Amino acid sequence: MIPVCPLASLPRGEALRLDVVDPPIAVFHTDEGDILAIDDTCTHQDASLADGWLEGCEIECPLHASRFNLRTGEVDAPPAKRPVRVHQVVVENDVIHVVPSDAPPNLPPGVTLKGQA
Amino acid sequence: MTTSTTSSVIPTLPGRFYTDPEIFALEQRNIFETMWFCAVRSSDLPKPGAFKTVQVGTESMLISRARDGSVRAFFNVCRHRGATLCTEESGEVKRAFQCAYHAWTYDLDGKLIAAPNLTKMADLDRVRYGLVKAHVREWLGYVWVCLADEPPPFERDVQGAVAERLGALDLIDNYDVAGLSVGRRIVYDVKANWKLIVENFMECYHCATIHPELTEVLPEFADGFAAQYFVGHGAEFGERIEGFTVDGSAGLSRIPGVTEDQDRRYYAITIKPQVFINLVPDHVILHRMFPLAVDRTVVECDWLYLPDVVAAGKDLDKSVELFHRVNEQDFDACERCQPAMSSRTYREGGVLVPSEHHIGAFHEWVQDRIG
Numbered sequence: 208m209i210p211v212c213p214l215a216s217l218p219r220g221e222a223l224r225l226d227v228v229d230p231p232i233a234v235f236h237t238d239e240g241d242i243l244a245i246d247d248t249c250t251h252q253d254a255s256l257a258d259g260w261l262e263g264c265e266i267e268c269p270l271h272a273s274r275f276n277l278r279t280g281e282v283d284a285p286p287a288k289r290p291v292r293v294h295q296v297v298v299e300n301d302v303i304h305v306v307p308s309d310a311p312p313n314l315p316p317g318v319t320l321k322g323q324a
Numbered sequence: 325m326t327t328s329t330t331s332s333v334i335p336t337l338p339g340r341f342y343t344d345p346e347i348f349a350l351e352q353r354n355i356f357e358t359m360w361f362c363a364v365r366s367s368d369l370p371k372p373g374a375f376k377t378v379q380v381g382t383e384s385m386l387i388s389r390a391r392d393g394s395v396r397a398f399f400n401v402c403r404h405r406g407a408t409l410c411t412e413e414s415g416e417v418k419r420a421f422q423c424a425y426h427a428w429t430y431d432l433d434g435k436l437i438a439a440p441n442l443t444k445m446a447d448l449d450r451v452r453y454g455l456v457k458a459h460v461r462e463w464l465g466y467v468w469v470c471l472a473d474e475p476p477p478f479e480r481d482v483q484g485a486v487a488e489r490l491g492a493l494d495l496i497d498n499y500d501v502a503g504l505s506v507g508r509r510i511v512y513d514v515k516a517n518w519k520l521i522v523e524n525f526m527e528c529y530h531c532a533t534i535h536p537e538l539t540e541v542l543p544e545f546a547d548g549f550a551a552q553y554f555v556g557h558g559a560e561f562g563e564r565i566e567g568f569t570v571d572g573s574a575g576l577s578r579i580p581g582v583t584e585d586q587d588r589r590y591y592a593i594t595i596k597p598q599v600f601i602n603l604v605p606d607h608v609i610l611h612r613m614f615p616l617a618v619d620r621t622v623v624e625c626d627w628l629y630l631p632d633v634v635a636a637g638k639d640l641d642k643s644v645e646l647f648h649r650v651n652e653q654d655f656d657a658c659e660r661c662q663p664a665m666s667s668r669t670y671r672e673g674g675v676l677v678p679s680e681h682h683i684g685a686f687h688e689w690v691q692d693r694i695g
């Protein structure tokens with residue numbers, strides 16, 4: 208379980224990019240008050256979903272507008288075709304934590320894990 | 325041509341000032357890209373994300389409304405490899421401007437917010453590589469931009485021109501120009517140098533000849549002295565004239581702040597380098613010039629009325645028609661001059677008669693600016 212930040216420093220509507228893990232994770236606080244985490248990297252091209260547009264429990268990629276469901280990781284429409292992983296979020300003592308998924312990530316072409324060619 | 329102090333005529337600019345692309349380039353740089361430039365009507369940017377692109381000197385400018393409701397002006401150039409960011413004349417983005425080439429994406433404040441591989445370039449400052457901003461002021465319900473690093477004082481150059489003409493700046497407040505609505509807009513594509521249009525607007529020596537309808541409404545124009553000749557003077561409507569309309573019939577509802585002194589009068593103001601304002605009791609006519617080439621100027625003319633007049637769908641035709649005819653008559657005259665500017669007989673230019681002598685100050689000003 209990786210600590211992310213105090214609950215108070217991620218207001219509703221905001222996102223945060225956690226890059227101490229590889230690949231990085233995006234954590235969102237939705238307008239409805241849910242805290243949800245997915246892979247930060249879009250599966251179409253190397254774009255940060257934390258920089259995207261949060262609407263309900265969907266994040267729209269800032270580059271080509273594919274939308275990912277924050278609960279399932281599924282993508283609604285091309286150009287991205289593969290889902291992102293979702294990560295479990297635990298709030299303990301008013302601190303947000305994530306439990307990274309151990310499934311293999313769906314990285315876009317050209318993006319590799321650190322230490323891998 | 326030689327002049328003496330006793331001559332009743334003084335020289336105009338030489339013909340090449342109206343035909344030489346190099347002089348036009350100097351004017352673009354030292355006048356339009358340096359001074360305050362009236363770019364768009366604020367109401368043409370009704371909500372965040374609404375934008376317009378306009379040509380200011382040699383630059384395309386992207387003018388848009390940000391999230392907080394304020395207006396921003398950006399150079400319409402992608403910071404990556406220079407693609408024109410917005411190619412439409414106007415439009416609306418939902419939340420960001422995205423370059424169509426490699427998808428660099430800028431928020432409504434111009435900050436770079438996304439780009440392919442951006443997180444791999446942590447050293448790339450998102451503000452520094454954001455869109456380049458120009459200075460912005462909103463006044464009279466228009467967005468004025470200045471492309472200079474250090475803009476000249478708006479109070480001196482823009483508001484000062486109004487105060488100088490009317491005698492006091494607050495006299496224009498009576499017309500509440502910002503609070504009026506655009507009742508009609510007509511865009512004229514004039515095949516003439518911008519200075520011919522300014523000079524035309526500054527004098528009324530031509531009025532009795534080419535503006536029969538206007539001279540009917542403002543009989544004193546037949547004396548050839550422009551409303552701009554005397555400080556604070558507004559030309560008075562003729563005796564049997566009911567309103568500022570093509571046939572002198574009654575106009576629309578009078579703007580409430582207009583005083584008795586201002587009623588039944590027409591005031592004309594030139595704000596150098598590209599704005600003309602006409603004030604009459606029931607409306608305001610504002611021209612913005614966009615000089616596009618040495619021999620081509622687009623003029624956007626707005627007829628502004630009280631919001632309830634426009635909302636009620638009142639018939640504006642007779643009101644608009646008067647100055648629309650004046651515009652066509654004037655721009656025809658300018659287009660008639662443009663081809664002759666390159667004639668060998670106009671190499672030294674022409675002359676200004678006494679009622680046009682104040683145009684000489686404009687010529688000195690232009691020469692001064694371009695060095």
Ligand code: FES
Nearest residue numbers: 249251252268271
């Ligand atoms: S990078 Fe996300 S949709 Fe293209």
Ligand code: FES
Nearest residue numbers: 402404405423426
């Ligand atoms: S030129 Fe605009 S993104 Fe490359």
Ligand SMILES: [Fe+2]
Nearest residue numbers: 524531535654
């Ligand atoms: Fe005229």
